[in-house]
Amino acid sequence: MLEIDGLNVTYGDEIAVQDVSLRVDEGEIVTLLGPTGCGKTTTLRVVAGLVRPSSGTVRISGQTVNSDTAFVPPEQRRTGLVFQDFALFPHLTVAENVGFRLGRGAGVDHWLDWLGLGDQRDAYPEELSGGQKQRVALARCLAHHPEMVLLDEPLSNLDAALKDSLRWEIRAALKEAGVPAIWVTHDQAEALSIGDRVGVMRHGRLEQIAEPETCFRDPASRFVAEFLGEASFLPGRTREGSVATPIGPATGHGAEGAVEALVRPDDLDLRADEPGNGVVAWSRYEGATRLFAVDLAGGSRVRVRTNHEVHHEPGDRVTVTITANHGLALFPADHDVEELDWGETAAEPTPETHDGMPEDVVATGHIGSGG
């Protein structure tokens, strides 16, 4: 088990980690997610003993490894590290890499076989694919019976297809070992699918740490909502447990009064309709699905994901409906409740052209009849 309490790290004048407290239970995988420079790697390196914090305590399996008075050096922490660049010894075979300083102990064969490396035990790293190298690195880490595994972007040097399968293999191996792990990534899907809990960091702070479903559905802030992907916000006002929005009422929780309701593309549906409540701004074919951006009366823009067979062109009038069967997360809005006037009419076709490269998360441009 890992316990971090009140961790602060500075590099010169730069504050890299601010007041981070977190706990990783026995056998638990916590993914740390956040934009570049938010302090993920620094947090991991503190636990490994590679960076000394300015304040805070770190305990691994009950032993204080960092505090005002204690510092346990990296080699005595029994943490296993898995990096993106594999860090294998090129002149040692797979079995020698895994058994480095252990010899052919039971753990070596167990993890070689478990990770499907039995046939490669006498190969050298240069003969292996990236995925195999990362399996070797993980086998080496687990064969040493660490108290804690620390993974820093373990999949970022691998191609997309391999990333998806290997993430599940690594997760399964960590669960088999029953060892707690922190897994740093900047990939939202990876963090949400692999973590028993997900910690979202921003500017050195842990903005939220919770189960993946909770972070996704009930983000602690608009930042978390947006960072976890594809967030749109509907202006609304609450009344008696429900929220009125430009596209109809929904259940919601969180802020009250004038709010912004979080909707993601799979919370919505659309159909061709005149006059409808929105105008298609752009559509993007994704293979199995299609993603639409729709401008609504009142000036908000939402994204809607449908089956790939649904076709609408930019400028088409549509009706967007809320199909989510969970309550929407509501955030305080800076609009005035009384100013909300989305009326009965749909948005007018948006005048600007859309080049099919939408980067917006929330449209702010006003269109149509809304204020």
Ligand SMILES: Nc1ncnc2c1ncn2[C@@H]1O[C@H](COP(=O)(O)OP(=O)(O)OP(=O)(O)O)[C@@H](O)[C@H]1O
């Ligand atoms: N050795 C260092 N010396 C000075 N500043 C550093 C050092 N390492 C990190 N920083 C700074 O500390 C902050 C946090 O960096 P850190 O590497 O922990 O972020 P990160 O979230 O892991 O980012 P990334 O996803 O890019 O790896 C950044 O502003 C970074 O520039």
